[in-house]
Amino acid sequence: MEKVVVIGAGVMGSALAIHLGNNGHNVNLWGTQWDDKALDQMKETKENKILGAKIPDNISFYYHDQMEEAFKDTKLVVIAVISKGIETMSQTIAKYINDNHVVLSITKGIDGDSLDTMSTVITNNMPETSKGKMSIVKLGGGLIAAEIANGVYSEGIFASEDLEAAEYVRDMFKSDKFRGEVSGDIQGVDLCAAFKNSYAIGMGMIEGIEKGKDNPRAALMARGAIEMANIVEAYGGDRETALGMAGVGDYYVTSQGGRNGQFGKLIGEGNTKDEALEIMEHQTVEGLAITPNGYRFLKELEKEGKINMKKDTPFFLEIYNILFNNKDVKEGIENYWKN
């Protein structure tokens, strides 16, 4: 059994810690200063109330000033912080990273400054001496944290330039209820993980316009998958990534419910962005942060002649224009359908 450190004790970090603990690994769950209460609660009650799951005995808890101890003797490092925190956190953990570490990234997004994928941001901040030695793996797939923590059938895709590392992590996660595929296309998985948030907002929009209808959702489910394949390919990845767990699987889950879809639906029903956020009591809508970064990312690719947004990502373009160019939502959807 392996020793793991999970960085970030939010819902996904805690869920993965619980799953790995249940799989017999020794897990050090490290929390940021905002995770103190969550850590206290898990330590005291031996359960995670938000996830509705018991904490296995082989999980140890580490507070924000205990990072060094949390890394001791670990082989796998799971980074489970939000995209905004990824650069700082990568810099912070860099000093504890050694050449044998395998880093698993689950963060979804595109960096607003560099327009890099999350795994690239992590890679760029790892110790110079470890580059080319330690490996980075990305977990993709339609994975709701509470379902992982409660042993509901789940499937993920583990992607890395280092296939052995991907297999190593996959095997650690593998259980009777958790299936894992392995892929070499880490950038493709990273891009799908980011862009599906925007597409899920788009799926919400059509639900707001054509309530309870199947044909438009089917069309946009397929369209989102095709566009993600186009994006992945333009960035040098494998179209196949969009067909699998990272693309279709994750897009499906995200558009079935969740905040992106809820937000999109409110927009589709005619609310402004501000009104929609007001109704949602200003909860974080991931796709809203990702869409403008995604747009600039695609613009760069377009400048390099690698993609033609009008032809390759027409649905994304409408979503962007509706959210950030004051385009009327009905006009945007109408426009997609006309072309």
Add this chain to the structure above:
Amino acid sequence: MEKVVVIGAGVMGSALAIHLGNNGHNVNLWGTQWDDKALDQMKETKENKILGAKIPDNISFYYHDQMEEAFKDTKLVVIAVISKGIETMSQTIAKYINDNHVVLSITKGIDGDSLDTMSTVITNNMPETSKGKMSIVKLGGGLIAAEIANGVYSEGIFASEDLEAAEYVRDMFKSDKFRGEVSGDIQGVDLCAAFKNSYAIGMGMIEGIEKGKDNPRAALMARGAIEMANIVEAYGGDRETALGMAGVGDYYVTSQGGRNGQFGKLIGEGNTKDEALEIMEHQTVEGLAITPNGYRFLKELEKEGKINMKKDTPFFLEIYNILFNNKDVKEGIENYWKN
């Protein structure tokens, strides 16, 4: 505006007739002897009650003994009969087919005798003299009939070896609410249209076992798409077909509800096939007819060394074994996840 004959006045035939009529084409809707009542009702009330849609004035109705008149001056022939009737109907219409006809097929299935796709069955029964002249187009996509008839946003894919014919039909269907893609992979679209029925049963099974859970559905949505790509590729088609409307789009719609999903769910809840059909009052479950044909189809491909079912279609294999080899449904799903 073009003149069209639609063969079969069931829900899909009528819906397409209404859509084409609304698009300004003159449509002759021909019904079999089982469609007499439906034709009477549409003629008298100028609406289709099942579809909840008005009949445009440019639709004319033809009864089963009026096929010759129904074909007069038509260019497009839409075949909208069930898979069991496709061979006989192809033979029947053959005598009215001329070299300029474009035949649009929407029937889903795999022929139980020849193990051919629906478009191959149609092709094989067309007049010898017209072969290589007239064209066959297949419509794929997630298309609920009532939504097409009522002008809800919909998107389909028109596939043909003759891309000009596919574009011709696409343009006839095109409206502000109906978007169409064109593809050269008619066999791929045909295979997706058939196999998604089996996968939708599988999706129902997991819903019966893990009610309301997202991760398992996401996994099997992606898995079904991957397996359809594997099947299409093994048959010489384009994996891309599974990524688009014909694959992901149609699979999504079919698994969201409908009889395949309902049947699968009853199986997942522990009912036998007979019990499930009893509860469903013996409604037709398309996937139940398609699955054994699909299995034999894949077995043939396997014999030819073109596919490895255990590796390339493990989910389909479990669905088949659960439905036709008395495998316990929980064991089947468990087995899929373990491998």
